[in-house]
Amino acid sequence: MPPLREPAATRPGMTFHQMVERIQYEGAYATRERTADVTRAVLTGLGRQLTGDERVDLAACLPAEAALVFTGQIPDTQPLTGWGFVKDLAIRTGGTPATARWDTGAVLAVVGHLAGPGLLDRILTQLPSGYALLFGRAELSQAA
Numbered sequence: 001m002p003p004l005r006e007p008a009a010t011r012p013g014m015t016f017h018q019m020v021e022r023i024q025y026e027g028a029y030a031t032r033e034r035t036a037d038v039t040r041a042v043l044t045g046l047g048r049q050l051t052g053d054e055r056v057d058l059a060a061c062l063p064a065e066a067a068l069v070f071t072g073q074i075p076d077t078q079p080l081t082g083w084g085f086v087k088d089l090a091i092r093t094g095g096t097p098a099t100a101r102w103d104t105g106a107v108l109a110v111v112g113h114l115a116g117p118g119l120l121d122r123i124l125t126q127l128p129s130g131y132a133l134l135f136g137r138a139e140l141s142q143a144a
Contacts, residue, residue: 016065019110027106040069042107045089047073049080054123061114082130101134109136 014022024035043062047070050058055075059067080088090100112120112135124132132139 013061014063014114016063019063019066019114022110023106026109027102029106038103039066039107041089041093042104043069043111044073045085045092045104046108046111047071048076049085049127050123051075052126054119054126057119058111058115058123061116061119062111079128081128082132082134084128085131085134104134105136108134112136 020032020035020039023029023039024032027035027038029035029038043066047055055071059071062070086097086100086104089095089104090097093100093103095103115123120135120137124135124137129139
């Protein structure tokens with residue numbers, strides 16, 4: 001039986017402001033406003049991909065404002081691969097795939113840290129291929 005989680009409201013954690021500061025540092029963004037926009041865009045995209053207990057558990061790990069952005073999305077019926085996620089983000093933000101890849105990596109590195117290794121393993125098991133690299137992990141595959 002998994003241990004009970006402390007309710008998000010009473011659990012010590014990172015604020016949205018602290019999360020944005022960490023992402024700004026990780027992504028070397030010039031302004032906090034740009035970083036907040038990137039953070040919201042990536043969390044919105046991730047909210048369209050993740051379902052089930054992993055979605056609920058990740059939302060509980062995120063600062064309240066980030067959790068609202070993430071859970072405010074209805075999951076897509078056809079999940080995107082990691083590369084598809086990056087291309088979709090580029091289209092939705094009007095950026096290039098290279099910029100979207102950078103943005104995704106900066107945000108998801110912090111999201112993965114907040115989730116912790118156990119939850120991140122579960123999230124990566126649920127998502128299609130290509131997401132491990134976006135979260136800053138090696139993606140191993142079996143030889144055919």
